[in-house]
Amino acid sequence: MKSAKNMYGVMKVGTVVIVLLIMLAILCVVSISVGSAGYSIPEILQQITKEGKSPVKVIVLNLRLPRILLAIMIGACLSTSGALLQSVMKNPLADPGTIGVSAGAATAASTIILLFPTMTGSLPLFAFGGAALACFLIYSMAWKRGVDPTRIILSGVAINSVLGAYTSLLQMLNSDSLQGVLAFMNGSLSGKSWYEVRILSVYCIIGLILSFGCVKSANALQLGDEMAKSLGIKVNLSRILLSAVAAYLAASTVAMVGMIGFVGLVVPHIARILVGSNYKVMMPVSMLLGANILLFADTIGRSIVPGMEIPVGIVMAVSGGPFFLYMLRKKGASYGN
Amino acid sequence: MEIKAQQIQVAYGEYIAVKDMDIHLKKGEITTIIGPNGSGKSTVLKAITRLLKYKKGTVYMNEKDMLSFGSKELARHIGVLPQSHTAPPDFKVKDLVSYGRMPYQSFGKRNKEEDERIINWAMKATGVYDLREKSITQCSGGEAQRVWIATVLTQQPEMMFLDEPTTYLDISHQLDTMKLVKKLNKESGIGVVMVLHDLGQALEVSDRIIVMKQGKKYGEGKPEEVVTKKMMKDVYNVDCDIVWIDGRKKPLIVYKEI
Numbered sequence: 001m002k003s004a005k006n007m008y009g010v011m012k013v014g015t016v017v018i019v020l021l022i023m024l025a026i027l028c029v030v031s032i033s034v035g036s037a038g039y040s041i042p043e044i045l046q047q048i049t050k051e052g053k054s055p056v057k058v059i060v061l062n063l064r065l066p067r068i069l070l071a072i073m074i075g076a077c078l079s080t081s082g083a084l085l086q087s088v089m090k091n092p093l094a095d096p097g098t099i100g101v102s103a104g105a106a107t108a109a110s111t112i113i114l115l116f117p118t119m120t121g122s123l124p125l126f127a128f129g130g131a132a133l134a135c136f137l138i139y140s141m142a143w144k145r146g147v148d149p150t151r152i153i154l155s156g157v158a159i160n161s162v163l164g165a166y167t168s169l170l171q172m173l174n175s176d177s178l179q180g181v182l183a184f185m186n187g188s189l190s191g192k193s194w195y196e197v198r199i200l201s202v203y204c205i206i207g208l209i210l211s212f213g214c215v216k217s218a219n220a221l222q223l224g225d226e227m228a229k230s231l232g233i234k235v236n237l238s239r240i241l242l243s244a245v246a247a248y249l250a251a252s253t254v255a256m257v258g259m260i261g262f263v264g265l266v267v268p269h270i271a272r273i274l275v276g277s278n279y280k281v282m283m284p285v286s287m288l289l290g291a292n293i294l295l296f297a298d299t300i301g302r303s304i305v306p307g308m309e310i311p312v313g314i315v316m317a318v319s320g321g322p323f324f325l326y327m328l329r330k331k332g333a334s335y336g337n
Numbered sequence: 338m339e340i341k342a343q344q345i346q347v348a349y350g351e352y353i354a355v356k357d358m359d360i361h362l363k364k365g366e367i368t369t370i371i372g373p374n375g376s377g378k379s380t381v382l383k384a385i386t387r388l389l390k391y392k393k394g395t396v397y398m399n400e401k402d403m404l405s406f407g408s409k410e411l412a413r414h415i416g417v418l419p420q421s422h423t424a425p426p427d428f429k430v431k432d433l434v435s436y437g438r439m440p441y442q443s444f445g446k447r448n449k450e451e452d453e454r455i456i457n458w459a460m461k462a463t464g465v466y467d468l469r470e471k472s473i474t475q476c477s478g479g480e481a482q483r484v485w486i487a488t489v490l491t492q493q494p495e496m497m498f499l500d501e502p503t504t505y506l507d508i509s510h511q512l513d514t515m516k517l518v519k520k521l522n523k524e525s526g527i528g529v530v531m532v533l534h535d536l537g538q539a540l541e542v543s544d545r546i547i548v549m550k551q552g553k554k555y556g557e558g559k560p561e562e563v564v565t566k567k568m569m570k571d572v573y574n575v576d577c578d579i580v581w582i583d584g585r586k587k588p589l590i591v592y593k594e595i
Contacts, residue, residue: 226419232412277425
């Protein structure tokens with residue numbers, strides 16, 4: 001049990017926050033200068049401050065900057081979503097996929113792209129709707145005199161698999177026009193612009209503010225249902241509100257850039273190791289950390305192979321999986337107890 | 338402060354766990370609910386603290402229907418330590434105890450100084466003040482139980498409900514916990530309602546004992562009146578003698594040799 005102390009909350013919250021902020025700033029600078037066309041920082045500064053249009057200015061201001069901002073917001077939203085759900089489910093393996101956000105969005109997106117290609121312009125709206133619907137379906141199936149985490153997880157497994165089967169079938173039958181679907185399934189920030197930034201920033205800010213209102217109940221749920229109840233928490237209501245905020249945050253990102261896995265699962269874990277389980281500090285640290293990790297993954301994705309972009313969703317899955325296993329082995333002993 | 342339950346019936350699905358239960362609890366007393374496994378002790382405790390819904394009957398707190406209280410308001414009157422509770426392994430003792438202030442806080446509104454004062458008081462009263470910077474996993478079972486009791490105390494309840502507070506503890510920690518309960522009751526006048534398995538401890542600390550059998554109340558009264566040879570045979574199907582020893586205020590249960 002002694003090791004528990006060394007694993008958790010060893011670092012001061014302030015230190016962690018400052019380090020993460022500095023890292024984020026460095027990542028922004030790096031991300032703005034690397035890519036298929038590499039520019040040095042002085043060059044960029046010089047070009048940006050100049051009057052008139054130049055290729056550097058266009059690339060930096062209209063392509064890279066919005067992309068960086070998107071990555072930061074998406075990382076923060078997905079991590080917060082995962083953190084909230086892990087408290088709702090009392091399960092460290094919960095993430096936005098558990099409550100059907102990914103499957104619902106994928107179902108809607110595949111349907112629109114493959115069956116109603118003329119409506120592709122409204123894809124974000126449908127993806128958001130699909131995510132919300134799947135989430136609602138899972139919760140109403142799980143409802144039995146209240147929402148029990150195990151029932152949510154089980155009904156999530158069932159509904160996710162049905163939706164997954166539908167999506168697969170649809171893709172098989174329309175295998176000639178899969179390009180758009182694939183791009184959606186492997187969430188990518190490629191080609192996103194200020195338009196997406198503007199929309200997502202509204203959703204993101206609302207969602208993140210709401211999530212701060214969830215801190216108290218998220219903390220109390222960690223003490224067990226009966227203890228939370230006896231502290232005056234309305235357990236069922238809290239579960240539903242927390243899930244709603246989490247679903248909203250995840251669905252907003254899915255609608256804008258498609259599915260990006262593992263962020264919501266892994267980031268809250270690392271945050272927990274860094275600063276402990278108190279949501280008052282763990283959630284903001286998750287946001288910052290998520291922003292860092294997603295920006296890092298996207299920067300890698302668009303610079304590692306010259307002339308080609310690897311979607312950030314794939315980078316996350318490839319690097320997140322092994323990293324998660326590593327953490328599981330390293331701290332499994334203390335977390336399992 | 339008093340809690341009165343009238344004709345409570347609790348069911349898990351089809352199975353009726355508790356029926357026709359009347360209970361009258363007063364502030365300042367230690368009441369212990371005893372009975373064999375499955376007799377409905379914990380169920381009663383949960384029903385009268387609103388952790389479980391009851392099918393029939395009414396529970397009154399100060400003459401008012403308990404269901405009419407807001408959940409936070411209720412948590413300021415009564416504190417419950419359920420049998421099952423968990424804390425994230427990194428939680429510090431102080432953090433955990435501070436959760437007891439939740440019923441007094443609403444979004445953006447709290448009295449930090451008062452919270453701090455009461456948290457410190459509760460930790461001192463339960464003897465965990467020196468552990469306050471330790472994580473909960475670093476505490477022994479007995480210490481952890483005292484920390485949880487401190488959390489409940491921090492709610493400043495008039496009545497405290499403890500569901501099997503000594504289960505899983507070794508004998509020395511069991512006795513420590515009982516001494517603590519007795520001390521808190523004496524010093525601050527807090528009412529205590531417990532479910533206990535150990536009849537000897539129930540005899541020692543309780544002002545009143547309620548005996549449950551098969552979901553019904555078998556008997557109720559002062560410990561030495563309730564714990565009798567006949568009750569032990571009827572309720573537990575155990576043969577024993579109740580003996581008094583000079584110098585002890587309460588009798589002892591001596592079980593028949595095995």
